[in-house]
Amino acid sequence: EAGVVQSPRYKIIEKKQPVAFWCNPISGHNTLYWYLQNLGQGPELLIRYENEEAVDDSQLPKDRFSAERLKGVDSTLKIQPAELGDSAVYLCASSLGGGNTGELFFGEGSRLTVL
């Protein structure tokens, strides 16, 4: 069974440019997460979706970050405009959701470098 798929794996952009990351979760996983991982730090939740509904976006910087999960499957995370401090790894994860136990399945991440 395929795991969580993310693209692109690496992205280098100039500051003030837009960037978008795509995530395809494990089939059947209703819950999808976007995490931010700064160098040498643990993942920090940006947004959580239950199906197509964003149920927790309290940590998402909404002035420049946006996300969507159309049809409750794939998701896209966008940054516009990017700032130097956005350089990090953006991790997508999925889980079965509902009352299931808390195993998160992570993708390999999208590493963003803002110059």
Add this chain to the structure above:
Amino acid sequence: QQQVKQSPQSLIVQKGGISIINCAYENTAFDYFPWYQQFPGKGPALLIAIRPDVSEKKEGRFTISFNKSAKQFSLHIMDSQPGDSATYFCAASINWGAQKLVFGQGTRLTINP
């Protein structure tokens, strides 16, 4: 506000030795404590998890010890192998779920052959 504090930041252990990583938490509502393992260029993957109704859980060479009164839990890796070299994250959440997992800052473990 860091809800889960992890130590040490880095650890070097000889092959065959015991690796010990510690975590402390503040929120007494936490009731699910997983450990994730992350290799370079990969996403974290669940290694082992514990709930506070038990004080210890063992899976192969990996053991979680949990001290509810001290609000601490630790990961022990017995007979550490070079393949165990990775970054380890403790985490905690409420309602046994993944929905609000809070991660520690990570420990970079190196096992010398």
